[in-house]
Amino acid sequence: MSALIYHNGALGDFLNILPSIDYWKKRDKIEEIVLLGKPRFGNLARSCGLINEIWDIESSRFVSLFCDICSEELRCALKRFKKIVLFTHADSPLVKHAVNAGPDYFYRQDPFPDKPVHISDHHISLFSSGIFSEHNFQLKMPTEVLQKARSTLKSDNSIAICPGSGSRVKNWPFENFKICASELRNSGYSILWVSGPAEEDLCFPVEDIVLKNQDLSLLSALFSMCRGYIGNDSGITHLAAFSGCPVIALFGPSDPKIWSPRGEMVTVLYKPESCSPCHPQKHNHQTCSRLCMIKHEPQTVVSDLLRGQRLKGCTSGIPIPLIQKASNIGCTL
The missing domain is CATH 3.40.50.2000 (Glycogen Phosphorylase B;)
Structure with a gap:
């Protein structure tokens, strides 16, 4: 058929x-x-x-x-x-x-x-009128793609970072990503930067691997081998989550109840302001202070990522992400 x-x-x-x-x-x-x-x-x-x-x-x-x-x-x-x-x-x-x-x-x-x-x-809901219980969907790449990914990584201790998204207003400051990378590097991790056309002007640390405009299957295979991932609300963040990687997703303008990535090891950091969420609704982003994104602290991001690594293999298997709000109280959606 x-x-x-x-x-x-x-x-x-x-x-x-x-x-x-x-x-x-x-x-x-x-x-x-x-x-x-x-x-x-x-x-x-x-x-x-x-x-x-x-x-x-x-x-x-x-x-x-x-x-x-x-x-x-x-x-x-x-x-x-x-x-x-x-x-x-x-x-x-x-x-x-x-x-x-x-x-x-x-x-x-x-x-x-x-x-x-x-x-x-x-x-x-298009195909099932009841509660959909099979939330454990994961992308599985073929052997040849996994082998290519293995040859790309410097070590078995790699962390992937993607600093971009489809909208500037959803992006955490690049300098904060670099602070996270420095802390993780000092802790013995190798850093893998994922870059697209919108990140062409960014200056990445010379000691790290930088993948630009890569094939999505290869990225998925790489994410499946990484110890963790940090990124904004973006398609690449969803890709990392569906690949089985421990993910820290930084949210602010968009609503995580609708747009959060799903996976067995996903934590969404969300510190809404009174105007949140404002994306993708019409909004004057030129005057937006983006405080909901700037409030995320690099030290918190790194510690939450490392905690997620320690929990790997010990989850309940429920991939609806943990939402860390400004009060630091986690709740599931």
Whole structure:
């Protein structure tokens, strides 16, 4: 049985559909899944066996799927699928073309929840009306990718740090990340920096490994071997969490009840202000002091990361993250 999935969101958004796709694929015994989406993200899902084929959403071949009139070639191509899942709004022309193809099962869901529910739970609700208990989803990379990752690391004592995100307002000051790196380095850890296009101008310590614009499958494999990870609310932070790495996620403008990464070893540090959360709502970020991010102290971040390492292997297996608020009282969501 063949199925088509459409998703065209950012990395974190894409990663949070994967637990529900994994559940749906196993439940319905789907043999083949084609992703209409971004190849960089699709290659990650293909590496861990979730999808089989990628239709490049940026290719001119698929433009007519989003126009009032669909090409004959694509009308015939859509008829191949017995099941179609679209993460898009109801007014997208793609919805009409998918329904007209006559699949046995058609699913559609808005990309984001309209109420304060975790993004992963929002997506699983498309396939399961009850409480979803299988929260232990983890990305599993093939042997050849794991071997390449092993050759990249300096040691078995590596900590990964990603100082960027999709929005400047969500970023902890870079100098604070460097303080954390220095403390961890002095404690005997090797530091692995993860950098994307937005971090091109940052000056990373010369003694550390810096990975720029790396393949996501390789990053996932690296994270699975690291002793810990520190990052902002970003897609890469979600990737580290889904890879089984102990994660410290720094939140401020965005709501962790909706956007926190999930994994067996995730701690979210959250010190909201009276205006929190303000992202991704419309907000004048030019005048924002970003106090909700600046209040995070490097020493606390490092100590929480090391505590998470000590707890590794001793968790309850419930991956809903620990939320450390300003009062320093942890509570689970």
